[in-house]
Amino acid sequence: MSRLIVVSNRVASITEGKSSAGGLVVGVLDALRGMGGIWLGWNGEIETDPVQPPLTHSEKNIDFITVALTQREYDQYYRGFSNGVLWPTFHYRIDLSRYIRRDYSGYRAVNRRFAQILTSSIASDDIIWVHDYHLIPFGQACRSLGIKNKIGFFLHIPFPSPSVLRTIPSHQELVESMCAYDLVGFQTQSDVQAFIDYTTRHLGAIHIGDTVRLGDRSIKVGAYPIGIQPEQIRTLSKESRHSKPLDALREGLQHRKLIVSVDRLDYSKGLIERFDAFECLLESSPQHRGKVTLVQIAPPSRQDVQGYRQIRRQLESTAGRINGKWTELSWTPIRYMNRSYERTLLMSFFRVSQVGLVTPLRDGMNLVAKEYVASQPAEDPGVLVLSEFAGAAAEMHEGALMVNPYDVQGMADSLDRALNMPLEERKQRYEHLMGILKKNNLSVWRDRFLNDLGS
Template sequence: MSKTIIVSNRLPIKITEDENGYALQPSEGGLATGLASIHAQGDNSWIGWPGISIDDPQQQAYFTSTLQEKRLIPLFLDEDEIKGFYEGFSNEVLWPIFHYFPNFANYNLQNWETYVRVNQKFLELILQVAEPDDTIWVHDYQLLLLPGMLRKALPDASIGFFQHIPFPSQELFRLIPWRKELLEGILGADLLGFHTFDDVRHFISSATRLIGTNNNANRLEVEGRAVFVEPFPMGIDSKRFADLSQAEAVTNRVAELRSNFGGQKIILSIDRLDYSKGIIQRLEAFELFLRENPAFHKEVTLYMIVVPSRDMVPHYRELKDHIDRLVGHINAQYGAYDWYPVAYFYHGYPMSEIAALYNVADVCLVTPMRDGMNLVSKEYIACRKDATGVLILSEMAGAAKELIDAIIVNPNNIHDTRDALLAALNMPMAEMKKRMKSMQAIVFKFTVQHWATLFMNRLQEIKNEQSTTKARLVGASIEEQIITQYKNASSRLLLLDYDGTLVGFQDDIDKASPDEELYQLLDQLEADILNHLVIISGRKHSTLEKWFPGRNYSLVAEHGVWTKEPGSEWRLKSGLSNSWKDEVGSLMEAFADRTPGAFVEEKSFSLAWHYRKVQRDLGPLRAHELIDSLRDYSATYGLQLLDGDKVVEIRSAEVNKGRATLDILHENHYDFIFSIGDDRTDEDTFQVLPPEACTVKVGTEVSAARFYLKQQSDVRALLRKLADASTATQ
């Protein structure tokens, strides 16, 4: 029976050590809660680091056995691995780059090598327990290489990946020296999940620009395999927080806190110590608020909790010192003997205390400089059963895309945050409740359990789709079926596209001439008297004439404008007009003039605007603009617009490969038809052929063709087998 293997840097249970020895205790965080329902099912297991370095093999064996009873599989790391993998590369390269602090990045080669080695250790542990039909769900930035490693080891595995922190723009991501390896690692998954659509867009931009991955919207093509990139906003266990708020210990603590602060308004701030959280800017905004609004002195307190984190690292130690100085300055400048504007606490608290603070706070101030989601904002909303309270939320947090009824601020603009504080503290009760109820509807619907279920269901849909399309891939069984039909046929039609099919795609259109191997292959196919070989191309007839002089196969040029049978002259399709060319050509030349690398190719009765040499994203942008500009001409002159492979072509609507194919079928009868092509123009051919024809699309399975090949290099191998079958039967 198949199972799901969850893989994350940390297990949901950690090993701790004190004077009494080792002990197990639950890990904090929403991930453990969110995946608990997935982990609880069947024989599902969870692999991760237990949070401590243990060198004693006997202790490792003991905890491995103990944790495996809970279907948890620990991966033990030594101190050097923790330092290089987690503290080093993960948090000195990936964390600052992904949070838009590139000046904090430390590109240490040794740390990178340790990162690779630890990802490899995760792979080896997974392979000990994984079966071929298992689903493997990998989590977060510490394991970016793991999906690619898994794909090589388990080619048919169902692999998901979710990133819990932001993904940066490609201009930032490209700063990482090992960007190619990281992207290829992530793309080993079938489904990539991020918190927001912005993260999805940034990842696709990096994959397409930095390693040349082809994409269609959120679908990437990776070595003939479809990889989907989608947003899955993570939620919280809303019911747990709502129930906790009603617990007696929490309600008692709420009453105590309210008594301590009298009638003051409480602004709550909770963060881990990190430069991405915007703590300094938040304090500066609060100081500005106090300076400009003296009426609120002694009426409001900023209750600020900073949870210790890596405060021995220089950047974090400097941040801690800066916070200490700024809090001291504000309290000294504006405080009184009976009031401190900032109540500052530098340590962690149990969840019951946090829930009490959520219920006391009139305003929750969440203003990170960059955050993947930020669950504090959602926890605050879930705890407010009376629907009071105001959330001020940074637009740089993923949660801002969902919680649009919060007061949204730019954390870099302290004047913006000051205005938000004033608006929050003066907000009418009716508006406050309206906003809060709207956000609660979202938080209680899109829970962390909902998030996990959505991701797993989507991964299953993708694997089902891949299974269906795999059945159409020309593998051994389909290849044998095609060859058998070919051998048994008494008359055969072979319709072969040229560019991207018989030859590879070239940036220079004049460099795609046939090579000697192709000539030999086509001549061998043509030599079989049962075969009618047709090269059907968008190329100019003069080009095909130059490339195939005196050859005994039929040629169709410019999608059917010109045709030539062996031993005959070129024949022009009648009834075509060029009256539109001057006007349309001027427009296309104008687009070429403002698009470096683009050029216009004139054919007998069509014009083609090529952008194969244009900067990757600029080309499609200009092409879509050109298509929009050409639509009126298309309607006026009865022309057809074609958005091809790095080319926009406009031609008579009476001309296409489908019509040319129908002319061939009208003149002859065949009991075996084979058609192969790689772009949009070939779809016209596939659509007019009878359903029993062997139609093959090259490069993608999305087509009207019955079958597909992964890449152009596979075409000649298939044609060679057909040619050899001819030789064997002659």
């Protein structure tokens, strides 16, 4: 029987049933438990030279193989090319991309090292599932080592248009590397089309149906929108309903309406524009002054990358300016928290709110949008306000209030509509969205991809 080999930048060993485990981790672990196999990737540690051998531990029928990165590998592979070039460019922020040739060389070298580690553990009928932008060249590295297994790649972030992608000097090598896979999956059909456009225009590939032919290679491509387990999220949203943090939130609101946003602190999330839209709401709809609060939770990320330090300073400054202008003795308009909370508590925050504000400037999917809907009480659901540039918009546009995150007044108008929406309309939108979430849940995403890879 075939085993599953999962390769990702980071490896997570999560105790079964632990509520803090994210959806992707749960989905991958479920697949590994069902098929047996290996999870290979970085363990999050940075060690001094020389390169240390991988560590292996087993839980039931899964072998976790983890490696530490040297400081040079971290600087070049992770901080340099992955998050200094690929992340901003794939999110259409080419102004923040900083290409350094040695970083790209280090990026490919770490991918080769991961592939070399795998060669000693793989069997001929194993299926390999590779995740995300850190590991684009991994499949090509495997092929160069003689690995002939079926290898699939799933990109969790957006795939940019050819004109944007070509700003990366090594763009052709990168896309040629993707053509070493048997199956390449994306979040949306728009991402699929961008990949097809690039390969046909710039590599001379032939597109037939769901296949791209390049030389003697046939690569299946498709959209596999990642989902959640809505019933599990509903359960999580009730677990902290009597917790002290939730009680404190309710006490502080004093029966005011709540708009809630949860994002990693990242320039792709549209956080500044979101704060500006909330201020615009207070200016253009004065009836909401003193009666609604925006809670923004933005855990820090990649604090050693300059762009992230900058967005944190901007966000703190914007929140301070707005609060300084509008705060009253008994009301603070924006509560901005630059810290992490347990996942169960976040789902409970969603459940008691009237509006979920999810307005990234660009996002591969954005599972927060789906988790917000699944957390709502069916008898009195809140309203999702969603950016048209989130991957989730392709599925959720008929139930959410869609906004352009660059249109501050438009977002303010949608917030006003959401806060005033009648109960019957809210229920109709909620029921429509829940139907989508159940139909395209996490298990469906995982099984569709693996079935297509194995066929």
